[in-house]
Amino acid sequence: MNQADAQRIRGILADLGYTETAEEQDADLIIFNTCSVRDHAERRLAGRVRSLSALKRKNSDLIIAVAGCMAQNLKSKIFDLLPQVDIVFGPNDIEQLPKLLKNANAGKTLGKFLSKGSFDGESADGIIISRPFSAMVNIIRGCTNFCSYCIVPYVRGPEISRPVDELLIYIKELVDKGVKEVTLLGQNVNAYGKDLGMNEGFATLLEEIDKIEGLRWIRFLTSHPRDFTPEAIIRISKLKKVCEQYHLPFQAGSNRILELMGRGYTKEKYLELVDNVRKYIPNVSLSTDIICGFPGETEEQFEETLEMVKRVRYESAFMYYYSPRPGTKAASMPGQLSDEVKKARLARLIDVQTEISKEESLKLVGKTFEVLVESLSARDDSYVAGKTSSGRTVDFKGNKDLIGSFVNVEIEQARNWTLSGKLVNS
């Protein structure tokens, strides 16, 4: 979501005549697009902003802005915490940036925190995408789930879906600009359309996007297991452009912990969903999010999480230990675990998942996949890297002219997550 917001911020700034600098000391404007999900990110932001104090003294025209969820969460408190900051605006108020900059440049009361704006009328003209063939598209903002550990509903507000017809126009504009792949974004894409009175709105939206000529691949994240219905799976599985990559956060393997988290599903329901996805999309690549060390989690309950990981065999997982967020229900729950216990559990979890990722990757050696080439490879300029439909990163010998095109690659070598291969004829 933050990357999608950054696309829009970049576009607005380019329209105003700003260009990007390579070094921060050359900048007239520095924007931090923040995340509030974990405490660590907030602490890092404070350190980074404070480190700009000398620069700010040297260049009195320098404007420092804080955007994103942390801005929405702390609002004007950021000005007290970090006096170096001139502008604070939330993720739903990006369109107000020109006005805020005008005020800041005119030396008026800077900043001014903005509250929730609308989600209408965004045009693809206004965005800048770092990879012109691949764009992120917000289809639903906010979240109404209030999982007990999560701060997102407090900072991003309730779910608001962008209407189907607007999204179709937007995505067609992107395709006309050369976009071949879109990633549809939302905190819970499966809730898409509920606020618009739609039934199975997400499947309906995908069916419409699938018809757009010139678009090749459609990805989406994040799904909420509670809202992913068997009907949606069947309807989505029939669509040719939807990639075989499903991110299904399960968070914890114990029903008691899932209940405390307020996730709205049981382990058994979740496993039914996984089995259903695998039945209708046989080559699907599954990934997940897991939190260990939730308040009150016993050793046995943590082991249930390990069992889930072994049972489902995800190709990859985002794994964290629980980090209390002030204002959420879980932050004041009894049974908070020590960092030592949480870190030790996380290390065990990572070990189990890493082994599975390796084994799953090895199964791909010798197979050929269509790959959308995205960039030069990090290892060497004579290699390029891209992604398969299932979201696996592959690198292979090739030149930069291939970037943005679809090619076939045979996998020769597998590491934990990334794969290496060779270009083969279509």
Ligand code: SF4
């Ligand atoms: S579904 Fe739960 S974890 Fe995801 S954003 Fe909403 S409240 Fe947070």
